[in-house]
Amino acid sequence: MKRGIIIACLIGLVAGLTAQAQETNTPPKPPPGNRGGGNRPMMDNLIMPRVLDELALTADQKTKYDALEKDFKSEVAKVREANNGDMQKGRQAMRDLRKSYQDKVRAFLTDEQKAKLDKAQERARAMMRGGSGGPGGQQPSPPPPPPPADK
Secondary structure, eight states: OHHHHHHHHHHHHHHHHHHHHHHHTSOOOOOTTOSSOTTOGGGGOSSOHHHHHHHTOOHHHHHHHHHHHHHHHHHHHHHHHHTTTOTTTTHHHHHHHHHHHHHHHHTTSOHHHHHHHHHHHHHHHHHHHTGGGOTTOOOOOOOOOOOOOOO
16 A cells, blocks of 8 residues: 555656656747747837947937837837738838838937947848848858950
């Protein structure tokens, strides 16, 4: 009888540990703002947080930016809803929307901040194109061979 109780306790212990181990090995959930965005978690942000830090917005600028970003996120949700979450269909609408809101942000930036924003956007475009072995995985193409010499 004692053996039966000990075996039942051990089975219960092993089953409990197995269930707990399976719980801790579940893959992490995607962040809330990354619904259907594929590998682009920052698509919901008007300007990437890292770039915002570089811009060093004043308190007044930050208030204006926060209001614009709130409106932008609302518009993004509408575009997603209109396209049933398929951003391939709404890609151009998203580009136009982002551009119009970034133009509104530019309206209250200083010239120095605008230059920093332009530089950050150019870096992002270069990364998207895959230049210099970036995320696109493409290396710059070698220069074309020289034309044959005439004899």
